[in-house]
Structure formats: structure tokens, C-alpha cells
Amino acid sequence: MIRSDxxxxxxxxxxxxxxxxxxxxxxxxxxxxxxxxxxxVGTVYRHFATKEALYAAIVTARVxxxxxQADRLRTTGEPATAFFTFVTRIxxxxxxxxxxxxxxxxxxxxxxxxxxxxxxRMHEALTALLQDAQRAGAxxxxxxxxxxxxxxxxxxLAAESGDYPVPVLDRALxxxxxxxxxxxx
Amino acid sequence: MIRSDxxxxxxxxxxxxxxxxxxxxxxxxxxxxxxxxxxxVGTVYRHFATKEALYAAIVTARVxxxxxQADRLRTTGEPATAFFTFVTRIxxxxxxxxxxxxxxxxxxxxxxxxxxxxxxRMHEALTALLQDAQRAGAxxxxxxxxxxxxxxxxxxLAAESGDYPVPVLDRALxxxxxxxxxxxx
DNA sequence: GAAGATATGGAACCTGGATTCCGGTTGTCA
DNA sequence: TGACAACCGGAATCCAGGTTCCATATCTTC
Numbered sequence: 001m002i003r004s005d006x007x008x009x010x011x012x013x014x015x016x017x018x019x020x021x022x023x024x025x026x027x028x029x030x031x032x033x034x035x036x037x038x039x040x041v042g043t044v045y046r047h048f049a050t051k052e053a054l055y056a057a058i059v060t061a062r063v064x065x066x067x068x069q070a071d072r073l074r075t076t077g078e079p080a081t082a083f084f085t086f087v088t089r090i091x092x093x094x095x096x097x098x099x100x101x102x103x104x105x106x107x108x109x110x111x112x113x114x115x116x117x118x119x120x121r122m123h124e125a126l127t128a129l130l131q132d133a134q135r136a137g138a139x140x141x142x143x144x145x146x147x148x149x150x151x152x153x154x155x156x157l158a159a160e161s162g163d164y165p166v167p168v169l170d171r172a173l174x175x176x177x178x179x180x181x182x183x184x185x
Numbered sequence: 186m187i188r189s190d191x192x193x194x195x196x197x198x199x200x201x202x203x204x205x206x207x208x209x210x211x212x213x214x215x216x217x218x219x220x221x222x223x224x225x226v227g228t229v230y231r232h233f234a235t236k237e238a239l240y241a242a243i244v245t246a247r248v249x250x251x252x253x254q255a256d257r258l259r260t261t262g263e264p265a266t267a268f269f270t271f272v273t274r275i276x277x278x279x280x281x282x283x284x285x286x287x288x289x290x291x292x293x294x295x296x297x298x299x300x301x302x303x304x305x306r307m308h309e310a311l312t313a314l315l316q317d318a319q320r321a322g323a324x325x326x327x328x329x330x331x332x333x334x335x336x337x338x339x340x341x342l343a344a345e346s347g348d349y350p351v352p353v354l355d356r357a358l359x360x361x362x363x364x365x366x367x368x369x370x
Numbered sequence: 371g372a373a374g375a376t377a378t379g380g381a382a383c384c385t386g387g388a389t390t391c392c393g394g395t396t397g398t399c400a
Numbered sequence: 401t402g403a404c405a406a407c408c409g410g411a412a413t414c415c416a417g418g419t420t421c422c423a424t425a426t427c428t429t430c
Contacts, residue, residue: 003397003406030388031410040409045389143360150343150357158339164331172335175328179364188376188427215418216380225379230419377426384419395408400401 010047012037018058022097025160026055062097063118066090070125080138083129084177087152091173094156095166140182151176195232197222203243207282210345211240247282248303251275255310265323268314269362272337276358279341280351311337325367336361 016037020028030051034041048054069089073082123145130148133139155176159169201222205213215236219226233239254274258267308330315333318324340361344354 001398001406005397006407009407029386034409041389042391042409043407046407049389051388143356146349146353147356147360150349150353151339151360154336154339154341154343154357156339157342158335164335168331168335171328171332172339175332175336175364176361177364178368179360179362183363184369186376186428190426191377194377214416219379226419227379227421228377231377234419236418371430373429375426375428378422378424380421382419382421385417387416388414390413391411393409395406397406398404400403 006047009037009039009043012039013044013047013054014057017054018097021055021058060118062093063122066093067118067121067125070122070129074125074128074132079129079132079136083133083139086126086129087148087155087177088173090152091155091159091169094159095169097160137182139180143180148180151180191232194222194224194228197224198229198232198239199242202239206240206243245303247278248307251278252303252306252310255307255314259310259313259317264314264317264321268318268324271311271314272333272340272362273358275337276340276344276354279344280354282345322367324365328365333365336365 013033016039017028017033020033020036024032030044031041033054034044037044044054048057066089070086073086076082126148127145130139130143130145134141155173158164158172164172198218201224202213202218205218205221209217215229216226218239219229222229229239233242251274255271258271261267311333312330315324315328315330319326340358343349343357349357
């Protein structure tokens with residue numbers, strides 16, 4: 001039987017970790033996370049065998065969220081906005097969630113444990129969105145997934161590094177998107 | 186009097202460090218650098234007071250090189266190619282020199298010690314190239330330096346992370362450049 | 371080629387931070 | 401409520417890497 005306080009603490013740790021990891025990325029310290037959760041390090045370790053495991057838990061959850069959004073956008077019918085919105089969302093996410101970006105390396109995760117199916121799923125989701133957008137003539141037909149991924153990753157990394165004010169990021173993204181659109185002959 | 190073997194070793198350390206830092210970035214270990222230089226750690230420390238100082242020395246040198254190239258390009262007369270070539274050069278550089286990219290944070294250096302004038306110089310060089318290109322109608326007039334820097338940084342970071350084959354990076358850069366060009370009405 | 375100054379190698383030391391351990395608490399169940 | 405298992409906190413332990421130290425080896429100079 002799992003004790004009630006245990007579940008409660010687990011949640012607190014998760015929440016604190018999400019916060020701290022978002023702020024400091026992979027360099028965040030375990031005791032800092034514990035402190036913010038109002039809990040001892042021991043407790044953190046009781047719930048997550050290792051720092052990496054803790055990260056994995058968080059990243060996994062977040063990626064799942066993104067995947068859901070991708071699905072929803074896809075069924076919205078508007079391929080052009082679906083694609084650009086999703087990409088934007090990823091980048092914006094990166095602004096806050098340092099750890100996520102790290103883990104987003106090549107559109108997925110490889111944070112050890114099996115979870116690599118997420119990587120595939122994310123890849124598939126993006127491919128679908130891209131192809132739809134291309135079919136709709138909203139994205140030039142000659143860019144492929146790897147290229148998009150590289151750009152996306154670059155944007156996320158830049159965003160993640162934090163010292164850019166939002167408007168600058170917006171403008172940068174705008175430029176990038178313009179580059180992705182088909183040239184008007 | 187500086188002993189001849191001392192200068193020789195200094196050079197060896199510098200060379201090894203440039204190599205190792207290029208490969209592994211800031212996480213490179215001091216003893217690895219020493220090993221590759223065929224020297225003891227003590228010797229490394231005799232020449233560079235601290236890991237950071239060693240990095241600074243290398244980055245400074247490299248940025249100086251880039252600055253020279255910027256100058257040369259600028260006087261070449263072709264504003265459009267000058268700008269795009271320079272940007273490309275920086276990104277390509279990033280492919281090999283992890284440490285550099287790190288340090289290139291917002292177009293400069295702040296690796297502690299004073300050297301921050303390089304930051305200014307790099308910034309000036311880029312601004313000059315950008316403005317020239319804009320005046321020549323090769324870059325849309327509505328992008329500003331911060332935006333370019335953000336994009337540049339993103340590209341460098343992506344490139345730095347290494348797992349992209351050259352052609353992908355080329356294509357990504359092409360897209361980015363297209364975004365920077367003025368839209369043909 | 372001897373003396374003194376300067377360098378060298380690399381073992382020892384130190385520090386920050388992850389992980390482990392365990393005496394003391396608290397939730398659960400009868 | 402009592403007994404016991406599941407949990408807790410956080411001090412102690414471990415470990416990886418940076419940095420220091422110094423006995424020994426190399427220059428340089430006279």
C-alpha cells in the first residue's frame with residue numbers, strides 16, 4: 001500500500017523539480033530541488049532513483065503534452081497554422097524549460113530508459129504536420145525533416161539561453177518562418 | 186628569462202587545448218588536455234592559472250581571427266556576399282569549436298577577464314556587415330542586430346551539437362538566409 | 371661544467387555535488 | 401490504541417575533477 005503522504009511528497013518533488021529544472025537546466029542541484037519541495041534529499045531519492053530518472057520523468061510528461069497538442073492541431077484542419085503554431089509552441093516552451101530543450105535533442109528523447117518511442121512519436125508528429133503544410137503550399141517543398149529539426153533545435157537552444165527578450169525571439173522566428181515559406185516566384 | 190622549453194610547452198598545451206576543447210567543449214578535463222599535450226597537469230597550470238584562463242586564451246585568439254576575416258570581407262566591396270559569408274563562417278567554425286560557440290554567447294565574450302572589448306568589436310563588425318548588406322538591398326531592412334544575433338546563435342548552437350551532417354546544415358542555413366533576404370514584393 | 375634559476379611531472383589535496391544510510395516519524399490497519 | 405511497515409530528513413560517504421606542492425630534471429650563464 002502506498003502511503004498518502006508518499007504520493008503527496010512525490011507530487012511536491014515533481015513540481016519543484018519542474019520549476020528548478022526549468023530555471024537552471026541540467027545543472028540544477030538535487031538539494032536545491034529538495035529544499036524547494038520542502039523535503040529532504042533522501043525523500044527525493046526515495047521517489048526517483050537518480051537525478052537522471054527525475055529528469056526523465058519530467059521530460060517525458062512534457063513531451064507527452066506537446067504530442068497531444070500536435071494531435072489536436074493536426075485535426076484542426078488548418079495545415080499551415082498547425083505547423084507554424086506547433087513549431088512556435090516548442091520554441092516558446094524552450095524559453096522556460098531548459099531541461100526540456102536539452103532533451104529535445106533531435107526531436108525526441110534518449111534520456112536512457114526505453115522512452116525512446118516518444119522520440120519516434122515526436123518525429124512522426126512533426127513529419128505529419130510538415131507534410132500537410134507542404135501539401136497546402138504553406139511551406140516550400142524542398143525542405144526536409146532533418147533540416148526543419150536542425151532549425152527548430154537551433155531556435156530552441158537560442159530561446160533556452162534566455163537572455164533574449166520575447167520580441168527579439170518573435171522577430172527571429174518570423175524571419176525563420178519566412179525562409180520556410182515558398183518564394184513567391 | 187623565459188626558458189626555451191617553456192615556450193615550447195606553452196605552445197603544445199595551447200594546441201592540445203584547442204583540439205580537445207573543440208571536440209568536447211567546456212567539459213573537457215584538464216588532465217586530458219595535459220595528456221594530449223604530452224605534458225603533466227602541473228605544466229598546464231604553470232602556463233595558465235586556471236581552466237578558464239586557458240579557455241579564454243584560446244577563444245580570444247579565435248575571435249581575433251574571425252574579426253580579421255570580417256575586416257577583410259568588408260573591404261572586399263561585395264556587401265551581400267560579405268555578410269552571408271561571414272555568418273556562414275561563424276557557424277561553420279562552431280561545427281568544430283564547441284568552446285568557441287559557448288563563448289560566442291551574444292556575439293562576444295565575457296570569459297571573465299577584461300577581454301570584453303572583443304565583444305564590442307565583434308558586435309561592431311557584424312553591425313557594419315549587416316548595414317552594408319541592407320543598404321545594398323541584400324537583406325531585408327526590418328531585421329535588427331539582436332534578431333540576427335539570436336538567429337546566428339541558434340544556428341551555431343545547432344551546428345555545435347554536432348550530430349548534423351554538413352548538407353543538412355547547409356540547407357538549414359539556406360532557409361535561414363532566404364528568410365533574411367527581402368521578399369520580392 | 372658547476373651553480374642558480376626556472377620548469378616539469380604527477381601524486382596529494384580540496385571541493386562541490388550526487389547518492390547512500392539509518393535512527394526517528396507517521397500513516398495504516400486491526 | 402498498538403504494532404508495524406512505509407516514509408522521512410539530513411548527516412555521512414563517495415567520487416570526479418580542478419588546483420596545489422615539491423622533489424627532481426632542464427636550461428642558461430659564467
